[in-house]
Amino acid sequence: MVSMIFNDPSSAAAFHRLSFTRFSNGLVSLRRFVGPLHVFSNTPTLPRALSLHAPRSSRFITASMAAEPSAKVIDGKSVAKQIREEISAEVTKLKEAIGVVPGLAVILVGDRKDSATYVRNKKKACESVGINSFEVNLPDDASEQEVLKYISDFNGDPSVHGILVQLPLPSHMNEQNILNAVTIEKDVDGFHPLNIGHLAMRGSEPLFVPCTPKGCIELLHRYGVDIKGKRAVVIGRSNIVGMPAALLLQREDATVTIVHSRTKNPEEITRQADIIISAVGQPNMVRGSWIKPGAVIIDVGINPVEDATSPRGYRLVGDVCYDEACKIAAAVTPVPGGVGPMTIAMLLSNTVSSAKRAYNFN
Numbered sequence: 046m047v048s049m050i051f052n053d054p055s056s057a058a059a060f061h062r063l064s065f066t067r068f069s070n071g072l073v074s075l076r077r078f079v080g081p082l083h084v085f086s087n088t089p090t091l092p093r094a095l096s097l098h099a100p101r102s103s104r105f106i107t108a109s110m111a112a113e114p115s116a117k118v119i120d121g122k123s124v125a126k127q128i129r130e131e132i133s134a135e136v137t138k139l140k141e142a143i144g145v146v147p148g149l150a151v152i153l154v155g156d157r158k159d160s161a162t163y164v165r166n167k168k169k170a171c172e173s174v175g176i177n178s179f180e181v182n183l184p185d186d187a188s189e190q191e192v193l194k195y196i197s198d199f200n201g202d203p204s205v206h207g208i209l210v211q212l213p214l215p216s217h218m219n220e221q222n223i224l225n226a227v228t229i230e231k232d233v234d235g236f237h238p239l240n241i242g243h244l245a246m247r248g249s250e251p252l253f254v255p256c257t258p259k260g261c262i263e264l265l266h267r268y269g270v271d272i273k274g275k276r277a278v279v280i281g282r283s284n285i286v287g288m289p290a291a292l293l294l295q296r297e298d299a300t301v302t303i304v305h306s307r308t309k310n311p312e313e314i315t316r317q318a319d320i321i322i323s324a325v326g327q328p329n330m331v332r333g334s335w336i337k338p339g340a341v342i343i344d345v346g347i348n349p350v351e352d353a354t355s356p357r358g359y360r361l362v363g364d365v366c367y368d369e370a371c372k373i374a375a376a377v378t379p380v381p382g383g384v385g386p387m388t389i390a391m392l393l394s395n396t397v398s399s400a401k402r403a404y405n406f407n
């Protein structure tokens with residue numbers, strides 16, 4: 046599981062990544078990945094084999110019908126790797142200039158296997174860029190007071206620039222109390238109500254933006270996807286992804302709609318979107334029929350589904366039916382290898398920004 050995060054050549058997603066250098070289905074403008082995507086053109090360029098000027102020989106048509114779909118794969122794994130390299134250089138600069146090494150403290154309560162894996166991966170990622178990591182593991186029956194005590198210690202520790210309390214917490218703890226206790230200057234998760242409040246207000250800047258939504262926007266930017274003036278639909282309204290993702294898209298001048306479990310006609314609304322960010326945790330919920338041709342899809346869901354052929358007995362799929370999306374969308378993130386690695390990269394980035402801010406370094 047650990048090695049999955051940065052290296053999973055055997056996964057279905059890796060397979061798709063490797064195989065998606067082929068031609069398109071002709072529904073949308075699907076150029077190969079050279080430079081920025083122009084996915085919102087109203088006059089999509091048809092691939093040669095299906096253009097109006099193409100000879101109408103039956104042989105030609107047979108060949109083009111058989112062509113594979115080719116939405117561009119938004120490769121979060123490789124973008125995250127590039128970002129880690131950039132962060133690594135910044136960490137070196139900071140260290141050489143003022144002798145400061147950024148530090149991230151992670152508090153893990155309980156023994157959920159998935160949480161333990163995520164924490165291990167965060168630690169590994171810190172090491173890979175030269176950030177110090179501090180880890181506290183508390184048993185499932187630890188008291189809220191104990192967690193608050195560690196937070197308070199880390200709040201006052203100058204070698205710690207970021208504090209992350211791994212979620213979910215055991216049910217006997219009050220999550221809001223605990224997240225509120227992290228000083229906003231070290232709130233690298235961006236979950237503190239003050240950071241969320243600043244994110245929501247025009248003319249105001251949060252100290253930190255939540256990592257997963259920040260990673261989604263970073264992917265759109267790095268793939269040259271225009272956001273300004275576009276219609277965006279966010280599916281899911283959680284505090285940690287859906288809600289902040291919608292706020293970020295709005296800050297980027299998108300027209301944003303949030304679709305959630307009580308929305309009527311989610312399919313119809315989603316089909317109007319130029320950009321879809323899905324964060325619901327329902328495997329393959331978003332079908333091809335929900336997608337406007339040429340849309341860009343960021344799939345935040347990481348859902349285990351049973352798979353007897355996989356060594357783990359399960360495999361991970363997104364909220365979006367990937368194979369169908371590939372035939373209709375202009376670009377789509379795979380799962381795994383999409384948003385997941387970006388979340389961790391953004392955590393490292395927030396930690397380094399925090400250290401720089403603490404020393405007024407820029």
Ligand SMILES: Nc1nc(=O)c2c([nH]1)NC[C@@H]1CN(c3ccc(C(=O)N[C@@H](CCC(=O)O)C(=O)O)cc3)C=[N+]21
Pocket residue numbers: 046049050163209210211212213234256257347361380381382383384385386387388389
């Ligand atoms: N305080 C807090 N902050 C978080 O940011 C936070 C959290 N709690 N609790 C849990 C969720 C989940 N999360 C992920 C991070 C990376 C991957 C990731 O890198 N996934 C790999 C695959 C991982 C695998 O194979 O299991 C991928 O998508 O390619 C996934 C999920 C951060 N979370």
